[in-house]
Amino acid sequence: KAGVTQTPRYLIKTRGQQVTLSCSPISGHRSVSWYQQTPGQGLQFLFEYFSETQRNKGNFPGRFSGRQFSNSRSEMNVSTLELGDSALYLCASTSGQGGNTIYFGEGSWLTVV
Amino acid sequence: KQEVTQIPAALSVPEGENLVLNCSFTDSAIYNLQWFRQDPGKGLTSLLLIQSSQREQTSGRLNASLDKSSGRSTLYIAASQPGDSATYLCAVTANAGGTSYGKLTFGQGTILTVHP
Numbered sequence: 001k002a003g004v005t006q007t008p009r010y011l012i013k014t015r016g017q018q019v020t021l022s023c024s025p026i027s028g029h030r031s032v033s034w035y036q037q038t039p040g041q042g043l044q045f046l047f048e049y050f051s052e053t054q055r056n057k058g059n060f061p062g063r064f065s066g067r068q069f070s071n072s073r074s075e076m077n078v079s080t081l082e083l084g085d086s087a088l089y090l091c092a093s094t095s096g097q098g099g100n101t102i103y104f105g106e107g108s109w110l111t112v113v
Numbered sequence: 114k115q116e117v118t119q120i121p122a123a124l125s126v127p128e129g130e131n132l133v134l135n136c137s138f139t140d141s142a143i144y145n146l147q148w149f150r151q152d153p154g155k156g157l158t159s160l161l162l163i164q165s166s167q168r169e170q171t172s173g174r175l176n177a178s179l180d181k182s183s184g185r186s187t188l189y190i191a192a193s194q195p196g197d198s199a200t201y202l203c204a205v206t207a208n209a210g211g212t213s214y215g216k217l218t219f220g221q222g223t224i225l226t227v228h229p
Contacts, residue, residue, distance in 0.1 A: 004156075033215040042222065043202070048215035056216045090156055094215055102147065102217065104157040 002027065004105035006091050012111045018079040021108045025072050025093030031055070032074040033102070034066060037088040046089075049074055081112045115140045117205060119220035126193055126227055134188040134223045136203035141181050144208040147217070148177050148188050151200045160201075161188070165208065193227045200224050 005024040013019050025032050033056075034046040045058040049068035066076040072093075078085055088109055094102045116139045126132055136146070145164045149157040161170045161177040163186070169178040176189040186203055204217035 031215040033217070035217075035219075043204075043217075043219040045216050045218070050215065058216075092157075092215065092217075100214070101159050101162050102215065103159065104149075106156040109154075 004091055004093050004103050006089075006105035006108050008108060009106065010109045010111075012113060013081050015081055015083060015112055017081050018077060019081060019110060020075055020077045021089055021091075021110075023074045023076075023091030023093075023105060025074070025091075026103055029093040029095055029103075030072055031094045032068055032072060033092045033094075034074070034076050035090045035092065036060075037090060037107070038086075043090070046076065078110075083112050086110060086112045115143075115205060115207060115218045117203060117218050117220040119201075119203060119223050121223060122221065123224040124226070126225075128193060128195060128227055128229050130193050130227075131189070131191050132193055132225070134190070134201050134203075134225070136186040136188070136220055138184045138186075138205050138218075140207070141184050142208045143181065144206040144214070146177075146179055146186050146203060146205050148175075148186075149202045149204065151202060151222070153199075157202065190225075193225075195227050195229055197227050198225055 007022045031050045033048040037043045048056040052068045063079045068074045088107045090107045092102045092104045120135045147162045148160040163179045174191040179186045200222045202222045204219045
């Protein structure tokens with residue numbers, strides 16, 4: 001079955017703009033999580049959605065937001081982009097119940113100039 | 114706050130060698146621990162998942178162990194190959210009453226290079 005799909009794969013934005021990234025989880029998975037990966041900070045948890053509700057949130061400013069739709073697809077939005085937001089944004093999905101492997105997408109590379 | 118540390122940060126070995134990657138975590142109240150592999154510019158590929166009640170998991174040439182009480186896990190790779198070159202990450206899920214299954218805390222990773 002298809003894996004976790006993220007779009008777009010690469011994008012370049014200007015400081016002050018906003019960006020929306022999309023994630024389609026594995027069929028049947030109800031939990032979608034987002035992570036930011038940078039060389040300096042490594043992988044950091046942004047938030048998790050389960051059945052359209054935000055279940056967990058990481059320590060990021062309010063400029064970072066997300067949502068999940070009834071088909072479990074998820075989007076994350078970053079407003080008022082800063083240079084430091086340049087990163088690989090990874091989406092992961094799991095069934096949402098304990099004991100199950102978490103699967104990651106290929107990521108969206110965001111460059112802010 | 115959970116902290117995950119991986120040692121060494123980088124490792125270079127000749128092909129055929131057996132090797133061990135280490136992961137430690139500060140809070141033993143974990144639900145499970147997962148080892149991932151990341152190739153340059155790519156997403157993460159899950160290698161092994163160990164539940165907190167388990168001691169080890171094996172998949173092919175890979176064996177992961179977990180000692181929850183001491184906050185340690187090791188990933189053993191047997192007969193390493195150049196194709197094993199990648200960054201290896203361990204991550205833990207907190208045991209928070211069933212509300213944190215999608216929230217992982219990652220280590221910084223070990224960059225492994227296996228040369229022919």
